[in-house]
Amino acid sequence: MRKLSELRQRIDQIDEQLLQLLNERAELAKQIGEIKSRNDKPFFTPEREQMIYRRLQQLNRGPLTQEQIVGIFREIISISRALEKAPTVAYWGPEGTFTHAAALKCFGRAAHYISVESIPDVFAAVEQANADYGVVPIENSLAGVVPETLDMFPLTNARICAEVYVP
Template sequence: MGTDKLQELRNKIDNIDEQILKLLNERAKLAVEVGHIKKENKMPIYVPSREKKIFERLESLNKKYGEVFPTKYIRPVFREIISACRSTEETLKVAYLGPKATFTQEAAIEHFGQAVEYIPVSTIKDVFEEIIRGNADYGVVPVENTIEGIVNYTLDLLVNYPLKITGEVILEISLHLIGLNPDKNKIQKVYSHRHALAECRDWLAKNLPHAQQIEVESTAKAAEMAKDDYESAAIASEAAADIYGLQVIERKIDKPANFTRFLVIGKEIPPPSGKDKTTFVFSLKNEVGALYKTLEPLYKHGINMTKIESRPSKREAWDYIFFTDIEGHISEPKVKEALDELEKKSPFFKILGSYPKAH
């Protein structure tokens, strides 16, 4: 009786799977038609605001169906469906800080899905260059970590290049000790990116005090360095362990609440999604109360500032520029009016992007 019921349920699941497959193909056909219209009207293939609205609508609708399928998996499932359907319109090319299996690639997949041509490059600057040269449509770069702080090089490049922030990804980082040899006592060298080594400083001091710590350009490169040496280990992701044939010796050796913010960069500011953030940079006049006076238009127009970070301008000693995040999209009248006023008060001003907030 039990086996008959089991087979009956499996048959029903098979039928539903077939219906899902049929509907996926129908969706893909519609995506092809959408792609033709976009190309005829010279519209962008990738519209992050549209994709965000799809996710939010489906997450809300899931309550109607009892949430038997967990709502937290709606976004990743439909991200891959949308990514695959988008590839029928055009294959996006996305550059990221490589090699394969870096956290930056993980963030890129989190944002764009798997059905994208990913281009690993050696430096953050190379990500910007690939877009400028037309070899990539978008790029993904790290900008901030909750433990190690701002990636200043990324901020400097945003000021100097004519590109825009089109999105952001907040990724929880889990760092593991990985290697060929499971015996920690045999490890003489530990490879990783300097931020990862810093984040795991306490664990390394307690558990591998005599191991030499060697900085390399990425956690994935660290895994590559450790794959042929039984006396070496790397601090990297589980994905890096899988790709380079290493085993996880110790899990989660970094500090808790370790999150990294990544920026998606491209050539154009995307349309508003309804839940957006605008990032800009400005400098100050050399006068008393300059910061207060410059930021006053935000208060005047009711704009919420969520972040401000200062950096040396590199033009002259003790001269600073300020990277600022505010709520809202540049196309909103009150945001535009506030920033127009702010620009008039600043010797240097640049909009770095308006984009959907990370969920």
């Protein structure tokens, strides 16, 4: 059995490699952000992020779980996106609500968050360019479909760009 000091030394070596690779990834993300900016492309592309998660889950052989892999890479992607352009995200309700959890699950911790008091306030924040994205409930486990959210779509230019399930 290896000694504790040997194991820690190996972890230190791996951490150095991870640091180098994360910085290399960050540089590439910045370059991608510049290309997106020049070509007027969206900075948030949920389809691409889902492809990354699925690919990494297929490659994962453990001991990390699939959920842990997604959680780790959600934050890496969130930080990378912030290097391109950190999005401002409006969500309904205080911190700790399901809507806040959905926002974090979608955008990660590197986004800027604005808590608002009502569903119409989320739409207004996006319409008035106070937020790049809004997170609202379409349906929930207690009441089913949330009509207040659905009623707002025809009244605004908002569109759905991602869907998040919060258990």
